[in-house]
Amino acid sequence: MTFIFAHRGSAGTHPENTMEAFIAAEKDGADGIELDVQLTVDGEVVVIHDLTVDRTTNGSGYVNELTFSELSKLKANYHSLHYFKKSCRIPSLREVFEWLEGNNLLCNIELKNAVNPYKGMEEMVIALVREFCLEKRVIISSFNHNSLVLCREIEPAIVTAPLYNEVLYKPWDYAMSLGASGIHPKLKSISDQEIQDAIACGVAVRPYTVNKEKDMKKLFAINCSAIITxxxxxxxRLREQYQ
Known part of the structure; x- marks a missing residue:
């Protein structure tokens, strides 16, 4: 079965990377959620995509220069295309994990450390994964592939997957060289044949961001490992037609 990961939660219908988006994803039938993490100036692992809060909130400034208390006061749906009377917040990873205790969803954590290295992020994220006993439900991905190697050194049981957006030669071989068991390519950077070759080599393929129905149908038809949407x-609803 092709698993469905909700990109930043159900970001097409709810404010991205908020608890509201994650809760909606569960109700919509997702098998897992995908989220992005960064560190605040006071060392809290928070769920937000951009380096700054400007695009998604009513605040301004860099995430790593703000405290968690300051971030918590911002409206995370301020610029959202979706109308919400209720004010949405930027959650901590701990808050998401507490919610995951009440369901069986998988969680793909993207470390946003390709630009800001965030020293110690890997250890902090994995410590939280261990605290909540989520080792078998978490996938760690990043565009910083050195970071993924470090994650495997810290916790060999953790599942990792490099993110990439350009064409790679035999990406499954590259993934295995990192100790990763999956790849998260931009959809346009991988062919159907490469998806099938990777899976045949034991490397899961979870392309992003798959929003068009024709692309979903194609990936369901070839039994792609998962899609991020x-x-x-x-x-x-579309998967029901295939599997």
Missing amino acids: DYPGRAY
Whole structure:
């Protein structure tokens, strides 16, 4: 079965990377959620995509220069295309993990450390994974592939997957050289044949961001390992036709 990961939660219908988006993803039938993490100036692992809060909140400034208390006061749906009377917050990773205790969803954590290295992020994230006993439900991905190697050194049981957005030669071989068991390519950077070759070599393929129905149908038809989508509800309904 092709698993469905909700990109930043159900980001196509709810404010991205908020608890509201994650809760909606579960209701929509997603098998897992995908989220992004960074560190605050006071060392809290927080769930937000951009280096700054400007695009998604009513605040401004860099995430790593703000405290968690300051971030918590911002409206995370301020610029959202989706109308919400309720104010949404930037959650901590701990808060998401506490919610995961009440369901069986998988969680793909993207470390946003390709530009800001965030020293100690790997240890902090894995410590939280261990605290909540989520080793078998978490996938760690990043565009910083050195970081993924470090994650495996810290916790060999952790599942890792490099993110990439350009064409790679035999990406499954590259993934295995990192100790990774999956790859997260931009959809346009991998062919159907390469997806099947990777899976045949034991490397899971979870392309992003799959929002068009024709792409979902194609990937379901070839039994791609998973898709990462802003519209988990749409994907769930289409998957019923194939699996």
